[in-house]
Amino acid sequence: MNFVFTVCDNAAKEMCPIWPGQPMAAHWGVPDPALARGTPEQIERAFRDAYLILERRISLFLSLPLSSLDTLAIQKEINRIGAS
Numbered sequence: 001m002n003f004v005f006t007v008c009d010n011a012a013k014e015m016c017p018i019w020p021g022q023p024m025a026a027h028w029g030v031p032d033p034a035l036a037r038g039t040p041e042q043i044e045r046a047f048r049d050a051y052l053i054l055e056r057r058i059s060l061f062l063s064l065p066l067s068s069l070d071t072l073a074i075q076k077e078i079n080r081i082g083a084s
Contacts, residue, residue: 003061003078007054008032024075028057028082057081 002023009029019025030053036046060081066074 005057005078005082024071024078026075026078026082028054030054057084060084 002019002021004019004023004025005028006025007028007030009031030050031046033043033046033050036043061078064074064077069077
């Protein structure tokens with residue numbers, strides 16, 4: 001099973017392409033740290049925050065018992081993770 005996760009904050013409002021093989025897709029929007037302004041410390045924090053959000057979501061995804069869930073349950077879980 002293949003998965004596609006969009007992470008751009010604006011991606012939820014955009015049309016996503018058709019992915020080959022029809023993988024499961026979910027939007028895991030994260031503020032773009034490249035747009036951060038301020039002191040070097042504030043910019044560094046924006047990148048660290050984005051990293052930590054994605055690290056947590058990936059860890060949650062990897063802990064899912066994929067072999068014991070049906071497609072609908074997996075989709076529900078990856079959407080839930082993106083909303084957290």
